[in-house]
Structure formats: structure tokens, C-alpha cells
Amino acid sequence: GENVEQHPSTLSVQEGDSAVIKCTYSDSASNYFPWYKQELGKRPQLIIDIRSNVGEKKDQRIAVTLNKTAKHFSLHITETQPEDSAVYFCAARGGYALNFGKGTSLLVTP
Amino acid sequence: DTGVSQNPRHKITKRGQNVTFRCDPISEHNRLYWYRQTLGQGPEFLTYFQNEAQLEKSRLLSDRFSAERPKGSFSTLEIQRTEQGDSAMYLCASSLGGIDDNYGYTFGSGTRLTVV
Numbered sequence: 703g704e705n706v707e708q709h710p711s712t713l714s715v716q717e718g719d720s721a722v723i724k725c726t727y728s729d730s731a732s733n734y735f736p737w738y739k740q741e742l743g744k745r746p747q748l749i750i751d752i753r754s755n756v757g758e759k760k761d762q763r764i765a766v767t768l769n770k771t772a773k774h775f776s777l778h779i780t781e782t783q784p785e786d787s788a789v790y791f792c793a794a795r796g797g798y799a800l801n802f803g804k805g806t807s808l809l810v811t812p
Numbered sequence: 813d814t815g816v817s818q819n820p821r822h823k824i825t826k827r828g829q830n831v832t833f834r835c836d837p838i839s840e841h842n843r844l845y846w847y848r849q850t851l852g853q854g855p856e857f858l859t860y861f862q863n864e865a866q867l868e869k870s871r872l873l874s875d876r877f878s879a880e881r882p883k884g885s886f887s888t889l890e891i892q893r894t895e896q897g898d899s900a901m902y903l904c905a906s907s908l909g910g911i912d913d914n915y916g917y918t919f920g921s922g923t924r925l926t927v928v
Contacts, residue, residue: 706854708854736916736917738919744921745903745919745920745921745922746855746903746919747919748916748917748918751916791854791855793854797868798860798862798867798868799845799857799860799868800845800857800917801857802847802854802855802856803854804852804853804854805852805853805854
């Protein structure tokens, strides 16, 4: 089955700096890669996704890049704000369901 | 219909008891998923329904676990003879499914199970 590895597990940045979270996947047939943000005690929410026929996608301060050859994808957050503090999960779809990474706890300090 | 609804929000049960959780997906979503999340971990896949058909089950879903989606709308997840290791947040998610399968999930708020 699909195995998704996510790094780092924790990340602390100062407000205004950029944050980068990286994930690798094992199943070369995976074709869909979403990112979710989960605030403490709340449900995971989709923030951006990318399909395997696209190398990069951007939405305001967040962007995702995909390297299919290397089987890795990354989340980039620019101009970080304290409200970006949360746990971020990457995921990959190889079959019917998404397989999630273990999460990155991002702390943005003022 | 503003999202995925899960009930109850919290459940405390004694070891050995049976529990049942309910999920009401977004009405036009034909796909429904159950996940389990423990502290500090990502959601772990349990099972998937397309309409009323259960098409995939994780090996995490032991024979004490059963899920149904009888009319292709709401779903229930039952855990029999609960164990302390079953304590977790049980998340339900739904999505559209079609020729292009790649739609993101909408998650419910989850049911937090504590087995004492």
C-alpha cells in the first residue's frame, strides 16, 4: 500500500518568514496530493491540492510543488502569520483512499 | 446541509462494551470514508464506501469493527467488545466521485472515543 513520509515533525518560524514542509510517497501510481490544516481540537481542512499532471500550484500565500520522478511533494507558506500555526498533513491517493503523513506542527511566533 | 455531521461528539465507554457512531455526509457526496486519528498522528484509513457498497477495508479494521451505509446516505461504525487501544478520534469524511476521482475530502468534526 501507499506509504507517506512527512518532514519535519515540528517547525517553528518567525512571523513573516517562509515555511516549507516536505513529503515523500511510495506508490508511483498515486495521482492526487492534497494538504490539510488541522487546528487544535478541530477537523482537518483542505487547504490546497495538486494532481499528478501538474508540477506546481499556488493559492495566495500557499503553494505546492510535485516531483513525480522523485516521488516527493512540498508545501510552501510565505509571509507566515500567527494564524498559520496548526498541524499540517500531506496525503497521497494511490487507490480509493487517501493515505496521510504523520503531520507537521507549525508554530509561527510574532 | 452545511457539512459532514458526526454523532456523538464524545463517547466514554467501559472496556468490553459495544459502541456505534453515526456519520451524515454532504448530501451530494457519493463517497464516504472512516478514519481513526490518535494524538500526534495523521488520520489512518479504516474503510471506504461508494454509495452503499463497502469497497475497501484497511487491515486496521479488525473483526470487532463493522461499518454500514445501508442506503448510500448516512453511515454507522460499530466497535464491539471495545478495548483501551480503541481510544481515538474517529473521523468521517465524504467526497464526490466520478471519472476524475481526485476530489478532496470534507471531514466531520469526529467522535472522540475513550475506553476506560
